[in-house]
Amino acid sequence: MHKLKLGQSDLMVSGYCLGTMTFGTQTDEADAHRQLDMAQEAGVNFLDAAEMYPVNPVRLETAGETEAIIGRWIASRKPADMVVATKITGAGSNAVKDGAPITPARMRTAIEASLRRLQVECIDIYQLHWPNRGSYHFRKNWTFAPTRQGRAEIVADMRATLVCAQELIAEGKLRHIAVSNESAWGLTTWLNLAERDGLPRMLTLQNEYSLLCRQFDTDLAETCVIEDVPLLAYTPLAAGLLTGKYAGNVTPEGSRRARSPDLGGRITGRVFEAVSGYLAIAHEFGLDPVHLAVEWTRTRPATTLPIIGATDSAQLAHLLAGMDTGISDEVKSAIDQLHRAMPMVF
Numbered sequence: 582m583h584k585l586k587l588g589q590s591d592l593m594v595s596g597y598c599l600g601t602m603t604f605g606t607q608t609d610e611a612d613a614h615r616q617l618d619m620a621q622e623a624g625v626n627f628l629d630a631a632e633m634y635p636v637n638p639v640r641l642e643t644a645g646e647t648e649a650i651i652g653r654w655i656a657s658r659k660p661a662d663m664v665v666a667t668k669i670t671g672a673g674s675n676a677v678k679d680g681a682p683i684t685p686a687r688m689r690t691a692i693e694a695s696l697r698r699l700q701v702e703c704i705d706i707y708q709l710h711w712p713n714r715g716s717y718h719f720r721k722n723w724t725f726a727p728t729r730q731g732r733a734e735i736v737a738d739m740r741a742t743l744v745c746a747q748e749l750i751a752e753g754k755l756r757h758i759a760v761s762n763e764s765a766w767g768l769t770t771w772l773n774l775a776e777r778d779g780l781p782r783m784l785t786l787q788n789e790y791s792l793l794c795r796q797f798d799t800d801l802a803e804t805c806v807i808e809d810v811p812l813l814a815y816t817p818l819a820a821g822l823l824t825g826k827y828a829g830n831v832t833p834e835g836s837r838r839a840r841s842p843d844l845g846g847r848i849t850g851r852v853f854e855a856v857s858g859y860l861a862i863a864h865e866f867g868l869d870p871v872h873l874a875v876e877w878t879r880t881r882p883a884t885t886l887p888i889i890g891a892t893d894s895a896q897l898a899h900l901l902a903g904m905d906t907g908i909s910d911e912v913k914s915a916i917d918q919l920h921r922a923m924p925m926v927f
Contacts, residue, residue, distance in 0.1 A: 582624030594627040600890030605635035605646035631668035633676035644676040648698035671711035685745035711762035718762040720846035743780035761787035765800035790814035805883040817887040823874040872903025
């Protein structure tokens with residue numbers, strides 16, 4: 582698979598990133614290792630994890646198991662050029678004792694634990710899973726109230742994080758710091774602080790992005806294009822909605838919806854109409870709907886790398902078969918027309 586230089590780094594990564602959030606729950610270790618082998622054989626050298634994984638459900642007692650499964654694969658396979666990204670959990674999560682926020686002290690504890698579980702000496706990209714001040718992602722945009730916390734306090738907290746990252750880079754424990762579930766204001770502030778004070782620069786942004794979730798498309802897209810910050814697009818299949826498997830409001834046995842009936846707030850009164858529209862576009866142009874949805878993210882103005890995740894290796898094989906599917910201007914035009922008619926369906 583074609584590789585690209587990731588933002589302002591020397592990392593060369595595949596255009597797809599392998600997501601691993603189900604490793605340890607829906608995906609057992611044997612199949613997780615099979616998926617990692619398949620991805621590597623297909624040329625995917627970029628994987629994403631988090632200390633709070635696996636998900637569905639997220640629990641304190643299982644947090645870190647995904648990293649441990651990956652670590653055992655790394656120890657047995659010793660992949661030469663695998664780029665490993667993981668995340669430190671944000672404030673308020675039940676995957677961390679007392680829902681502790683991100684602080685320099687917790688970063689040090691968390692990265693040491695991730696290094697042990699992943700069985701690596703250095704983490705390539707260490708991401709803040711969400712900002713301490715809160716975020717509008719995960720459907721919180723409908724009731725979002727920006728923090729009343731003072732600017733000076735927020736910026737001081739951010740700067741302390743970057744200083745800690747600088748120390749960890751100097752110690753050889755991480756290569757790059759990055760953000761997830763961030764806003765345009767947040768990303769810009771991180772970048773300005775780094776430039777002003779000579780601190781590590783946020784390398785990437787990991788936010789939700791799909792045909793059904795396009796909050797990224799305006800202010801954040803402009804920021805990422807101008808500042809050369811690639812988007813790592815999570816849930817490009819909208820939690821499976823864009824595969825068509827839930828069409829008709831069904832819940833297949835063993836599916837993600839069987840564990841999360843509303844798919845994290847994505848099941849709404851309008852979503853299936855929009856899904857039907859995108860499935861119709863795929864059919865009209867002779868495209869697999871899965872391949873259409875994933876590859877469309879790679880056609881956007883900002884550099885975008887979809888994070889592909891699968892509960893089993895058969896699903897991953899289907900995803901990998903669509904690498905480099907062409908998306909014509911006619912297909913893009915049809916997508917644009919449908920999006921204008923049915924934006925923000927969840």
